[in-house]
Amino acid sequence: MATPALSNEEIRRYSRHLIMPEVGMEGQQKLKAAKVLCVGTGGLGSPLAMYLAAAGVGTLGLVDFDVVDVTNLQRQIVHGTKDIGKKKIDSAMETLADINPHVNLVAHEAALTSENALDILKDYDVIVDGHRTTSTRSLVWTDACRILGQSGTYGSIFRFEGQVTVLCTDEGPCYRCLYPEPPPPGLVPSCAEGGVLGILPGVVGTLQATETVKLILGIGKPLIGRLMTYNALDMDFRFFKVRRDPAWEPGAPHRHLRRS
Numbered sequence: 001m002a003t004p005a006l007s008n009e010e011i012r013r014y015s016r017h018l019i020m021p022e023v024g025m026e027g028q029q030k031l032k033a034a035k036v037l038c039v040g041t042g043g044l045g046s047p048l049a050m051y052l053a054a055a056g057v058g059t060l061g062l063v064d065f066d067v068v069d070v071t072n073l074q075r076q077i078v079h080g081t082k083d084i085g086k087k088k089i090d091s092a093m094e095t096l097a098d099i100n101p102h103v104n105l106v107a108h109e110a111a112l113t114s115e116n117a118l119d120i121l122k123d124y125d126v127i128v129d130g131h132r133t134t135s136t137r138s139l140v141w142t143d144a145c146r147i148l149g150q151s152g153t154y155g156s157i158f159r160f161e162g163q164v165t166v167l168c169t170d171e172g173p174c175y176r177c178l179y180p181e182p183p184p185p186g187l188v189p190s191c192a193e194g195g196v197l198g199i200l201p202g203v204v205g206t207l208q209a210t211e212t213v214k215l216i217l218g219i220g221k222p223l224i225g226r227l228m229t230y231n232a233l234d235m236d237f238r239f240f241k242v243r244r245d246p247a248w249e250p251g252a253p254h255r256h257l258r259r260s
Contacts, residue, residue, distance in 0.1 A: 004032045004058065010102055014056050027217045028056060032102075034216045035059040037124040037152075039112065041092040042066070043201030044155050044208065045130030046078035051209040052128070053096045053103045057216070060096065061106040061124055064089045075198040118148065127152035128212050130205065151215065153208040153223075160197050160232040162204035165223045165242065166211055172224040173244040200232055 006014070006028060017023040017031075036057050038049045041064045053060055068076075068083045068091055076088075083091035089107050096105055108120050112131075121127060127150050151169040156162065168174050207228070214220045227240045 003029050005029070006032065007102075010056070013100075013102070017056070022219050023217060027219075030216055030218075031056045031213070032058040034126065035061070035124045036126045036128060036212060036216075037061040037063065037108075037121060038128045038130055039063045040130035041076075041078055041088045042072065042130065043075045043157060043196065044205040045092070046076045047202050047205035048128055048130050048209050048212075049092060049096055050078055050099060051206060052212060053100045053105075055209070055213055056100065057103060059104045059106060059124075061108060061120075062089055062092055062096075063108040063110065063112060063120060064092070065109055065111045075196060075201050077202070121150060122148055124150065126150070126212055126215055128208060129154045130208070153211045153215070155204045155208045157196055157200050157204050159195055160200065161230065162200055162232075163227055163229045164204055164207045164211065165227045166215065169215075169222075169224050171244070173242045177245050178227065178242050197232055203230060203232070 006025070010028075010032075011018065014028050017028050018025055020027075034057050036052055036059070038045050038052070038060065041049060041062055045062075045064070049060060049062060064087075066088045068079045068086050068088055070081075070084055072079060073081065073084075078095045079086075079088065079091045080095075087109065089109050093105050093107055096103065110116055110120070112120065129152065149168075151172070152167060153164065154167050154175065155164045165178065166172060167178075207230075211222050214222050225242055225244070227242050229238045229240070230236070
């Protein structure tokens with residue numbers, strides 16, 4: 001595939017990237033060539049999509065089917081007061097186009113299901129999970145990404161705590177290596193039931209965006225085989241090793257998680 005050239009306007013826009021030896025012109029062209037799918041445009045999806053767009057990811061797909069509610073605005077910063085009642089995907093597309101008109105935005109107005117997941121995910125290089133339900137996470141990371149051979153970043157939040165990791169790389173674990181058995185329906189409270197500090201998804205989503213850019217550029221030490229947890233009350237970051245299970249089969253009760 002031909003390396004996409006940067007226009008003069010893009011060179012000016014990304015100048016602070018271009019002067020960094022770890023990025024430079026070649027790295028910025030990698031970002032422009034990348035196709036990233038952001039699952040969800042809510043708390044995590046907001047900072048994820050905004051920073052990936054600003055960074056110059058060439059194609060950014062968005063998956064969402066919800067509508068902006070006033071209770072979203074405490075944390076879902078891609079939407080504003082004027083967007084209440086609007087489809088989230090339309091609101092997000094409008095904001096992201098204003099942040100960076102050079103990004104090709106692709107809307108997938110749908111809930112991810114076993115029927116449509118492969119069709120939606122197949123055209124993207126990196127998957128970024130900003131969804132709130134464990135069933136969707138399991139569908140994305142256990143089924144679709146394993147079948148398609150795609151990797152990406154996973155994040156979750158609750159009240160004052162969050163976690164981030166990189167899943168489904170050639171050498172790394174998948175979601176089932178991290179959570180062999182999904183919790184029973186209703187066991188994990190939603191943000192509407194348990195609450196969430198509005199700033200928390202900004203921290204976790206930005207960390208996910210960072211890991212995504214590192215994967216695209218092939219730089220640094222991504223969170224492959226490591227789960228990072230964050231406690232906002234204590235301002236505490238911890239890291240746990242997650243081993244890949246080579247004999248993994250769907251439903252196999254093997255957890256490999258220990259403090260590094």
